[in-house]
Amino acid sequence: MPEPARNGQAATLDLEGWACPLPLRDSPNIVMGHGGGGAMSGELIEHLFLPAFGAAAAGEMTDSAVVTVGGTRVAFSTDSFVVKPMIFPGGSVGDLAVNGTVNDIAMSGAQPLVLSTAFILEEGTPLSIIHRIATDLGAAATTAGTKLVTGDTKVVDSGHGDGVYINTSGFGIIPEGVDIRPQRARPGDTIIASGHIGVHGVAILSCREGLEFGTTIRSDTAALNGLVATMIATGADIHVLRDPTRGGVAAALNEICTTAHLGAALDERSLPIPPEVRDACGLLGLDPLYVANEGKLIAFVAPDDADTVLAAMHVHPHGRDATIIGEVVTEHPGMVVAKTALGGTRVVDLPAGEQLPRIC
Amino acid sequence: MPEPARNGQAATLDLEGWACPLPLRDSPNIVMGHGGGGAMSGELIEHLFLPAFGAAAAGEMTDSAVVTVGGTRVAFSTDSFVVKPMIFPGGSVGDLAVNGTVNDIAMSGAQPLVLSTAFILEEGTPLSIIHRIATDLGAAATTAGTKLVTGDTKVVDSGHGDGVYINTSGFGIIPEGVDIRPQRARPGDTIIASGHIGVHGVAILSCREGLEFGTTIRSDTAALNGLVATMIATGADIHVLRDPTRGGVAAALNEICTTAHLGAALDERSLPIPPEVRDACGLLGLDPLYVANEGKLIAFVAPDDADTVLAAMHVHPHGRDATIIGEVVTEHPGMVVAKTALGGTRVVDLPAGEQLPRIC
Structure with a gap:
């Protein structure tokens, strides 16, 4: 959390009445473990997100949801990728972003029909790096047999972000008779x-x-x-x-x-x-x-x-x-x-x- | 872009042969304008993302895509929200994240059926702020008449991120006979x-x-x-x-x-x-x-x-x-x-x- 004064947030954070929702563990702040996919992530969802979302939350907000569209069952999933380093032996955040969401969709027995890609880019990141990562992403989508159909690009100030964060979301059709859960x-x-x-x-x-x-x-x-x-x-x-x-x-x-x-x-x-x-x-x-x-x-x-x-x-x-x-x-x-x-x-x-x- | 040495990226960025894809303007790096939704954003998509994605990119990767699911036309959209400050007079990144994606879907004439929510949280951010923002997000989804069905949470190191970035993706059914584009x-x-x-x-x-x-x-x-x-x-x-x-x-x-x-x-x-x-x-x-x-x-x-x-x-x-x-x-x-x-x-x-x- 940047110091409030630095970016003018101090004046606007009216948090009266907004307490840390107990019984989240001992820290009143976000810690790395909240993003680890273990018990702390579960507590964040159970004690903070689900109560806060209220009636708008359908089900348990797990990795993938089954939605019915005109009688067809669709598996819908989202994931953001913040891996560090962005490029590593065997891949990059680009193919990881495709494979992660494709796999979440596939775990319902569906084939991924379409994906979206949303990039949060850090000011000052070399375009050559983004080019490499986007190429990996496209190649992974081709390998998985899915299409990239819609996207978004945002840029955040230098020193924030970490080069690139990528969110992919997507959905696929669950074949008739398949029921995997x-x-x-x-x-x-x-x-x-x-x-x-x-x-x-x-x-x-x-x-x-x-x-x-x-x-x-x-x-x-x-x-x-x-x-x-x-x-x-x-x-x-x-x-x-x-x-x-x-x-x-x-x-x-x-x-x-x-x-x-x-x-x-x-x-x-x-x-x-x-x-x-x-x-x-x-x-x-x-x-x-x-x-x-x-x-x-x-x-x-x-x-x-x-x-x-x-x-x-x-x-x-x-x-x-x-x-x-x-x-x-x-x-x-x-x-x-x-x-x-x-x-x-x-x-x-x-x-x-x-x-x-x-x-x- | 953080200095490569600080987080061990230097050793792994094998970018031989990955040049800045011309004719992107004069900077070889990402600048704020690439995220502005204007001509520079368009150049990034046209000269970097679309060529890099190759055959995997279907169409022009605009704000919203129309996908056919079992004969039903679906409008699918994604957006990441990085607004600064996170909370401002009249709203927060929470309701903005719902309204932005709902509106992209609605611009095809569709009603938003479901949304996903993916949070990138900064280590050290007070849980009370996340609680306030998630509550705004849930209330906005209820107002829009849509459901939050799947999600993801990642945590990035303190000093990166900006408290919270939120991606929402979602889709809605385009009514028969409606053709808005x-x-x-x-x-x-x-x-x-x-x-x-x-x-x-x-x-x-x-x-x-x-x-x-x-x-x-x-x-x-x-x-x-x-x-x-x-x-x-x-x-x-x-x-x-x-x-x-x-x-x-x-x-x-x-x-x-x-x-x-x-x-x-x-x-x-x-x-x-x-x-x-x-x-x-x-x-x-x-x-x-x-x-x-x-x-x-x-x-x-x-x-x-x-x-x-x-x-x-x-x-x-x-x-x-x-x-x-x-x-x-x-x-x-x-x-x-x-x-x-x-x-x-x-x-x-x-x-x-x-x-x-x-x-x-």
Whole structure:
């Protein structure tokens, strides 16, 4: 928050009667954790945004909403991207902005029809950087098979912003008969991860901190709508899909379990964590289950259909490392529990904030 | 642009081969004018964004796109709001964020069905401010009769951002038989303004600069979808609607004239400029035609229907000061010409940038 006097805000901030809405944690101010996709983000939505929006808020304001347009079900989603740095090994905020919103739409089983792009540019940013990022964005949209149809550009003063922030919003049509949402999780469902986890977050962190782990870890950012279409085409009964972005696999599974009033039992030895991610996390004291992804999905599938879905995923470029990581149980509703390599168990809690802020 | 070294961006910005895309004006960097909604914004879209997006860009990426969903026409729009200060006489970035996107949707003749809200919050911003702004946002959505269905929250480091930036995106259904777009302008069309112009921009500027003009000028920010519905219900042949935001009435009319290959002839004496706006503009050396609005619209109507539309507007709270400001002519295609109070004429050009940046 800039000092009020500097930009003339002081005279106009009439906040009499506007208190910090309790029971938000101990700080009366925004902290980084509010943007982490974990428990603090949830509190901000539950205790501040939803009460403030009042009757205008429909449902729970989650990552993606289903809206009916003339009898057709549409998945509608929005995301702003503030990743730092803007350009990183394996991608930039440009492709991330497309893939993030495409994936949110795809997690309802929809194919992304159109996207909007809204840029907040910082005064003084070289046009060459914006050109590079916009080119990445266009290429990612082409790869995902979606169209950029409307946009907006704003410029903020030098020293504010961070070069560029991008918001993408968009929608896609949910095919007839497809019903994929957390409430459809069932006891016994097989939990599948589409590939290696933790890669995107560790790539951003390594780049940001100038860390080297023998090899450069590149972000795995990708649009997953093609993989989702392949999975749906098998005719298997897919109950839930989720892209484990901020807060990682831990946050995604906790949210699904809370909504479905069911538990998830993971086997830690089966988690697809590549050695370089495991090494980097070990060195940095991070748990790969909490590290963000942006090119991976988690699927809850009826157990009888799990082999069919896995086989289809294995022949898709974004699913060739797909593997079963656990199952849905009734024992500990709302909780995720992992069987450790040593034979014990540990609770995989919803993270409070995010270990690595600004990874998307 | 922060110094590259400070946040570790230097190591990762591999921009070899990424040049500033000419013929963007003389600066190789983003300047405030690129966000002004005038000629410089147009150049950024034409010479940078559209070529960079390539085949993924559908159409001209204007304020609002028409997308067909299962046979139903949908108007889809996005806008980010970076107004400074966040709270000002007559409103805040919260209601502005709703009204701006609702109005872009309404300018296609659609009623806004759903909105998304994406907040970029600055670390350290008091939660009480966010609470006030979110409450304004919810109330504006309720007033406009739309629903907030999906959202996103990101947090950026203290000193970046400006308290809060808000993106809203949304869509609405265009009624059967309604076809409102710049291409439908016809020679002889009557040009109507829905009320006083220049109010929002002058309110922001006065507040930002601590100026006083005897009376506090309050923003007129409002959702215009109700007024548009009233106008459409008359059955009149409405050809074009436009909300003259950044760049003011001058930018809106220039864009329509360029698209329609027709001219606009204004009568300066008929422009509905309230005395306090005229006085403030005179003192500051501003032309009210270039000052932003966010609660007003411009309509191009078949001349035989003008009286019907005006009469309907006059009984609506947001149209009671509606007045005819000019007509569409064939003489000077792509140009807006105003007859001055002294009997001469002057060309009302597309502004380069924006006289008052960050008014929305």
